[in-house]
Amino acid sequence: MIHSNIIRYRNQFLDNFLAQTCFLCQANSQQAICSSCVADLPFMPTKVCPHCAKLVKNREICYECEQNPLPFNYSQAIFSYDYPIDILISRAKFQRNLVILNWLANMMASRLSILSSPDILIPVPLHPKRLCQRGYNQSLELAKYITKQTKIPLADKACKRIKNTTPQTSLNNQQRQKNVLGIFEIIKIEPHWQHIVLIDDVMTTGSTVKELAIILKCAGVKQVDVWCCARTL
Numbered sequence: 008m009i010h011s012n013i014i015r016y017r018n019q020f021l022d023n024f025l026a027q028t029c030f031l032c033q034a035n036s037q038q039a040i041c042s043s044c045v046a047d048l049p050f051m052p053t054k055v056c057p058h059c060a061k062l063v064k065n066r067e068i069c070y071e072c073e074q075n076p077l078p079f080n081y082s083q084a085i086f087s088y089d090y091p092i093d094i095l096i097s098r099a100k101f102q103r104n105l106v107i108l109n110w111l112a113n114m115m116a117s118r119l120s121i122l123s124s125p126d127i128l129i130p131v132p133l134h135p136k137r138l139c140q141r142g143y144n145q146s147l148e149l150a151k152y153i154t155k156q157t158k159i160p161l162a163d164k165a166c167k168r169i170k171n172t173t174p175q176t177s178l179n180n181q182q183r184q185k186n187v188l189g190i191f192e193i194i195k196i197e198p199h200w201q202h203i204v205l206i207d208d209v210m211t212t213g214s215t216v217k218e219l220a221i222i223l224k225c226a227g228v229k230q231v232d233v234w235c236c237a238r239t240l
């Protein structure tokens with residue numbers, strides 16, 4: 008544990024040192040991404056379905072959500088999962104680049120539309136084995152930052168992942184839904200948590216957050232929303 012903390016602090020120090028230049032264009036920048044690169048980022052379009060956060064044309068709610076309502080209520084993402092956001096998220100996630108992770112979290116905290124404050128934030132849990140390999144849960148790190156900025160409390164031990172599944176990226180839609188069946192377990196949720204927000208880094212088909220929303224709704228939670236950093240469109 009001490010050894011992994013030393014590695015983490017060393018990486019954090021290196022990340023801070025490297026943050027003197029923009030990660031994308033190498034121009035001098037106090038931020039991980041300079042303002043001219045930020046202007047070119049693939050921000051989510053404004054006309055999206057409030058439930059699944061996918062693009063809609065000439066309607067409020069998309070056809071799919073109208074026909075088959077999702078187990079969660081509302082979702083929002085800051086970016087579409089395109090270049091260079093895919094690269095930034097991958098660096099934050101797999102190379103422990105905490106400067107980029109904090110920058111992504113800051114973008115979420117400052118740009119999320121928070122109309123009614125939820126009772127609690129729950130980051131999508133990682134399986135302990137995956138957590139051990141990666142060193143940290145990127146969704147928890149995003150949630151911690153959002154909590155700091157918004158003062159919405161965070162519960163990182165409310166649920167746990169009990170199955171270590173095949174990474175979803177290699178699977179099609181149907182396989183993804185099957186792959187996540189029964190992977191979560193509720194540890195403890197308080198009766199007054201009636202509006203929960205799940206924090207995730209990327210939403211693709213939404214299978215993982217759907218599964219988590221199902222067990223939370225079964226446990227009596229009235230509203231479950233999803234806030235993620237990026238979404239595939």
Ligand SMILES: [Zn+2]
Binds near residue numbers: 034043
């Ligand atoms: Zn730049």
Ligand SMILES: [Zn+2]
Binds near residue numbers: 058068
């Ligand atoms: Zn929809």
